[in-house]
Amino acid sequence: MNTTEGRLRDALSAAGAMVQSSDVPILNLEARRRGAGVRPRRGRRLALRVGVLGAASMAVVAGVSVSGTSDKPRNAAAAEALAPPPGYNVSVFLCSRTSANRLCEGKDVTREQLTQIEQAIRAVPGVRQVRYEPRVEAFRRFKERFSGVPGFQDVRAGDIPDSYRVQADASARPGLLRVMDGRPGVDQVIAE
Amino acid sequence: MGLRSLWYMNVNVIPADRARGQTTTVDEAARVVTELYREHALGLMRLAVVMVGDQATAEDVVQDAFAGLYRRWAKVREPDRALAYVRSAVLNECRNARRRRRRAVWHEHVPPAWSAEAAAMIGEERREVLAALHRLPARQREALVLRFFCELSEGEIARAMRVSRGTVKSTTSRALASLGRMLEEDAR
Numbered sequence: 231m232n233t234t235e236g237r238l239r240d241a242l243s244a245a246g247a248m249v250q251s252s253d254v255p256i257l258n259l260e261a262r263r264r265g266a267g268v269r270p271r272r273g274r275r276l277a278l279r280v281g282v283l284g285a286a287s288m289a290v291v292a293g294v295s296v297s298g299t300s301d302k303p304r305n306a307a308a309a310e311a312l313a314p315p316p317g318y319n320v321s322v323f324l325c326s327r328t329s330a331n332r333l334c335e336g337k338d339v340t341r342e343q344l345t346q347i348e349q350a351i352r353a354v355p356g357v358r359q360v361r362y363e364p365r366v367e368a369f370r371r372f373k374e375r376f377s378g379v380p381g382f383q384d385v386r387a388g389d390i391p392d393s394y395r396v397q398a399d400a401s402a403r404p405g406l407l408r409v410m411d412g413r414p415g416v417d418q419v420i421a422e
Numbered sequence: 423m424g425l426r427s428l429w430y431m432n433v434n435v436i437p438a439d440r441a442r443g444q445t446t447t448v449d450e451a452a453r454v455v456t457e458l459y460r461e462h463a464l465g466l467m468r469l470a471v472v473m474v475g476d477q478a479t480a481e482d483v484v485q486d487a488f489a490g491l492y493r494r495w496a497k498v499r500e501p502d503r504a505l506a507y508v509r510s511a512v513l514n515e516c517r518n519a520r521r522r523r524r525r526a527v528w529h530e531h532v533p534p535a536w537s538a539e540a541a542a543m544i545g546e547e548r549r550e551v552l553a554a555l556h557r558l559p560a561r562q563r564e565a566l567v568l569r570f571f572c573e574l575s576e577g578e579i580a581r582a583m584r585v586s587r588g589t590v591k592s593t594t595s596r597a598l599a600s601l602g603r604m605l606e607e608d609a610r
Binding site: 234235237238239240241242243244245246247248249250251253254255257258 | 455456459463464467468469471472477480481485488544545547548549551552555566567570571598601602605
């Protein structure tokens with residue numbers, strides 16, 4: 231290790247080793263703390279696309295944080311949670327008082343809006359099934375899923391909003407996104 | 423853990439109840455960016471930590487780079503170019519982070535802010551090398567780190583630094599020579 235090159239390699243690898251795979255954080259594309267120009271610009275479409283990535287990035291999180299531990303049950307829970315969804319699903323999350331979306335104006339979705347949203351979804355050709363999922367149910371399933379996974383204990387019932395769960399043919403995707411984009415009462419649309 | 427992330431996770435999770443092992447259509451950009459992150463986040467965080475010296479900044483830098491890649495996906499498209507893009511974004515952000523720090527402290531050179539613990543782990547002799555590395559001009563430091571730490575090829579380095587291969591070659595040899603001189607002087 232006497233050459234400059236050798237000493238440099240050695241020093242760099244020691245410095246780099248300070249970061250371990252367990253230090254790699256969640257890929258969070260929404261709330262960048264200070265990155266210039268990384269603030270999401272206005273517009274529903276962006277929020278929607280970031281949302282999709284959010285879903286995918288969570289897969290990474292589990293993958294990364296799990297690797298390197300020998301904790302079998304935790305591994306299994308995460309792997310199960312990440313099993314691929316069947317066919318093509320869309321979640322239409324509805325406005326709630328706690329929503330960060332300005333279009334929601336800090337209000338819950340109204341009954342009237344609900345009816346219109348559901349009608350609009352059903353009117354899109356290729357939509358197979360529409361199911362309303364109240365937040366209580368979403369929360370219950372979430373808890374079941376993640377009972378063994380650390381880091382998800384402090385989720386409360388209101389954190390996951392009401393939604394419509396839509397199953398559709400792939401051809402329905404553009405139509406669905408178009409009719410939901412910016413519609414009153416819709417917080418966020420997430421296509422899997 | 424942000425609430426938003428939890429929602430998405432919820433979405434990702436629900437269908438697992440119903441059927442497993444079936445294929446799914448995930449937004450192409452999301453899929454590729456996610457895969458890239460899975461594969462390269464650790465390496466890039468190490469690159470960033472070597473450049474800026476603290477883990478919190480390194481984390482920010484890498485996250486920003488991937489967020490940027492996702493936003494510009496339409497322009498980048500191919501995984502190969504995407505990796506070059508994030509690398510170069512990481513280098514850029516590291517440069518900015520150092521600049522901000524320098525301005526704040528009003529010093530000409532600010533060595534990386536290794537924590538006391540980390541410093542002890544790295545050891546005296548290696549610290550000298552790192553300190554010398556950080557006295558080099560930014561481009562020279564980058565060329566050395568990309569070559570001897572990231573083990574990139576000349577072509578990859580050229581793309582990450584957005585310069586020609588010839589420039590990579592000359593920058594690297596000049597950098598190595600001045601690093602050697604600095605270490606000799608330190609030894610005296």
